[in-house]
Amino acid sequence: MLFRNFVIFIAVVVSGIFSQEIFEDLKHEECLLDIDLIILLDGSHSVKLSNFNIVKEWVKQLAAGMHIGHGHIQIGVVQYSHWYHNRPLNNQRYIKTEIELGEHMNKDDFDRAVDRIKYQGFKTYTAHAINKTLEFDFLGPKNRYPDAKRALILLTDGKATDSSYLPDVIQHAERDRGVIIYAVGVGDFDSSELQLITHHHENREFELENFEDLDSIVNSLQFQLATACDCDLEGSITEDCNPCSGECT
Numbered sequence: 001m002l003f004r005n006f007v008i009f010i011a012v013v014v015s016g017i018f019s020q021e022i023f024e025d026l027k028h029e030e031c032l033l034d035i036d037l038i039i040l041l042d043g044s045h046s047v048k049l050s051n052f053n054i055v056k057e058w059v060k061q062l063a064a065g066m067h068i069g070h071g072h073i074q075i076g077v078v079q080y081s082h083w084y085h086n087r088p089l090n091n092q093r094y095i096k097t098e099i100e101l102g103e104h105m106n107k108d109d110f111d112r113a114v115d116r117i118k119y120q121g122f123k124t125y126t127a128h129a130i131n132k133t134l135e136f137d138f139l140g141p142k143n144r145y146p147d148a149k150r151a152l153i154l155l156t157d158g159k160a161t162d163s164s165y166l167p168d169v170i171q172h173a174e175r176d177r178g179v180i181i182y183a184v185g186v187g188d189f190d191s192s193e194l195q196l197i198t199h200h201h202e203n204r205e206f207e208l209e210n211f212e213d214l215d216s217i218v219n220s221l222q223f224q225l226a227t228a229c230d231c232d233l234e235g236s237i238t239e240d241c242n243p244c245s246g247e248c249t
């Protein structure tokens with residue numbers, strides 16, 4: 001336990017330094033992209049409570065590097081597991097908006113809100129959960145689209161219960177809502193499903209063996225988000241992009 005805490009401590013320190021560099025490198029704050037980000041968390045039964053708690057720490061760590069206090073990046077958090085077919089999308093108890101987009105612009109408030117999230121523990125209605133973020137969470141009162149980029153980070157540990165809906169929902173996300181989707185699969189995920197969700201952008205897909213490995217992708221996710229660019233209309237993040245002009249080099 002002590003060792004684990006130590007490892008997490010080191011990881012936090014290292015990622016803190018790294019993400020600071022990203023923002024320092026860009027130098028001028030006006031060069032930072034404005035991003036409306038929703039983090040969509042799988043709260044299905046297979047995740048288990050202890051892992052869900054690791055996920056919550058990871059969300060706080062991810063947010064730490066994004067300096068939400070600057071106002072460039074607004075974050076919302078949604079947890080999903082079940083979907084009731086006879087209820088409208090905005091009345092789904094287990095596709096739950098835990099933190100509204102931009103609700104907390106202060107890191108301490110944000111962290112406390114993450115701590116309060118209660119693990120659900122049902123199924124994996126990924127497609128309906130993504131659709132709910134598109135129809136409601138991204139359209140909340142604080143949404144700044146198209147001035148801000150829209151990004152979704154999906155974290156899942158398994159195959160979607162409603163996978164047949166995924167192609168339509170993913171198309172809807174990109175075509176109608178301008179949402180760039182990153183997918184993080186842990187453990188028993190389905191690789192081809194993650195490829196579908198990220199539209200075959202390898203740099204937006206993360207495959208991990210277990211939840212302890214989440215630490216290892218914080219820097220990469222932050223970097224890719226911070227340097228998201230206009231130059232690739234498919235939404236992929238490339239290094240050929242000038243973060244200030246948003247143009248390809």
Ligand SMILES: *[C@@H]1O[C@H](CO)[C@@H](O)[C@H](O)[C@H]1NC(C)=O
Binds near residue numbers: 135
């Ligand atoms: C997404 O939600 C909208 C609004 O509720 C609905 O009209 C649409 O059919 C949904 N899409 C899918 C693929 O379920």
